[in-house]
Amino acid sequence: MALYFNYNKKSKIICETISIIFLSVFAIFTLLPLYFMIVSSFGDPVEAGDATFTLFPRKFTLSSYFFFFNYSKYSYRWILNSLIVASIVTISNVIFASMAGYAFSKMKFPGRNRIFSILLFSMMVPYQVIQVPLYVLVVNTFQIPNTYLALVLPDLCTVYNIFLAKQFISTLPTAIIDSAKIDGCNxxxxxTKIILPLSKTVLSVMAILTFMGSWNSFLWPLLVTTSADMQTIQVGLTNFRFANTTYFAPMMAGATISALPMFILFFSLQKYFLQGVTIGAIKG
Known part of the structure; x- marks a missing residue:
């Protein structure tokens, strides 16, 4: 019995050790691009095109950060544009997607299931497929290129967020809503007073994912912006690349600056995000 117990204990230790080693290696490879970006941002901006990898910076300097802001008068505008677009898209998705999720989950109206099925079907269509008709619609039909409206219009309310809100709100007890109706609530x-307070977790997850997706968006802002003053930070970074050379260190400095808002948002809402990940893992 003691031998069997020792054997199981050793097997458990070996399995845990292998798991720790595997997860450590996976974490290293996951964080390596981020580390490379930060280390490269402290390089010398005059070393154009130098993209050699080093574990430690050969020359620790903040010149690339100053170069990034002094290179173009629109550097601050790129960050502001990204902040405006990402904020509008995030707020609109939190409001409209939660309203749609509540309607699909708790309200009965003709064609509810069919409409929701059509929305789910649209999620199967790759986003790149609708880029051309969407571009023609925004530029030729609405004639609003190079504007904030053109940047935010396609993502004001995404199907994924509607699906996320609907699935969460469906888990809320219907008895609470019936009690509120008896008390005279419309x-x-x-x-506003029942669904939203109970949905803080999923709304926080929705806000984080939507903000990150909008902030990191590149293809659509590249298509609809025609001037440097309307470019977002992701598109603006391409201005550091030329036909014969690339200002690599300033580009990495700009990428590091562009990553800061996402880190701030994630760590400020980390508690709700982790709660959202574990929804449904524990019953009762």
Missing amino acids: QFQIF
């Missing part, structure tokens, strides 16, 4: 009061 649908708007039920949504």
